Amino acid sequence: MSKSLEQYNNNTDIDSKYEQTPALSSELVATYLLENPDFFAQQAHLLEKLEIPHSLKGSVSLVELQSEQLRKKVRALNLKLNQLITIAKQNEAIxxxxxxxxxxxxxxxxxxxxxxxxxxxxxxxLKLSAVTLKPFKGPHALPEIQRRLFIEKRFQRDTFFFGRLSEHERKLLFNDQEANSVALLLIGDSSELGILAIGSKDASHFNPDMDTLLITQLQQFLGILLPKMLTY
Known part of the structure; x- marks a missing residue:
């Protein structure tokens, strides 16, 4: 009787151990591989035996799949590099x-x-569609009411404006020239000399996020030149 009870207890212990062991799942395998990235280096013979489902090629080896993914990354990096080189060349030309x-x-x-x-x-x-220089003084000065319109509406925060104008504003600056997006520069230390207006046919060419380094230099040069040329 005691022997049977002892055997029963032993079987119960074995069953309890199996119940306590977590079932192997894909998540556990994935976790293990992430925690042991050198697993396949230690078990290199598995690489060619493992088959990975592929939507176009049926099943491929893990090595082939890794090689294909690496080639895709290289192609993407080459494309990005070529884009950066193109942008650099364009910036140099500008x-x-x-x-x-x-x-x-x-x-x-x-x-x-x-x-x-x-x-x-x-x-x-620069292949831009329109450019005009509107002085604030002299025989060809921009009328005072138009000057105030632009300064109060477009230059509240800075001496630059990049973006789009109303139809009325475009007519005042560019007449019939096409200017779907514009760059406006106030000229003078106190913005007292005039406005340089540059227009593009591309509605997104001039935008508030564009770099202002080169156009700032042009603005400074004009600020030096205009006082000598305007008739007061």
Missing amino acids: YRVYADLNLRILKCKDLDELKFILEEVIQEN
């Missing part, structure tokens, strides 16, 4: 245009010559 423009306007002797150089370089070299 920098050279602005550098040349700044040198040329320094040699201008009057307002008409300055306007001509600005239009030639910005429209032809």
Whole structure:
């Protein structure tokens, strides 16, 4: 009787141990592999034997799948690198245009010559659709009411504005030239000299997030030149 009871207790202990052992699941396997990244290095013979379902190729080995994923990453990195190189080349070309423009306007002797150089370089070299320089003083000055309109509406926070204008504003600055997005620069230490307005056919070309380094330099050069050219 005691022997049977002892046997029963032993069987119960064995069953309890099996019940306490967690069932192997895909989550446990995944956790183990993540915690032991060198597992397949130690069990290299498994790599060619394991088959991974593939939507296009049926089943492939883990090595082949890893190689394909690596090739995809390399292609994506090459594409990103080529994009960065293209952007760098474009930025270099734009920098050279602005550098040349700044040198040329320094040699201008009057307002008409300055306007001509600005239009030639910005429209032809930068491929923008419109450019106009509106002085605040002199015989061709922007009327006071229009000056106040732009300053109060577009220059509340800064001496730049990038974005879109109303149809009325576009007419005042560009007449019939196409300008679906614009860059406006107030000129002068106290914004007292005028506005340089540049327009693009692309409605998203000029936007508030764009870099202002080069255009700030142009603004500073014009701030030096205009006082000598305007007739008071």
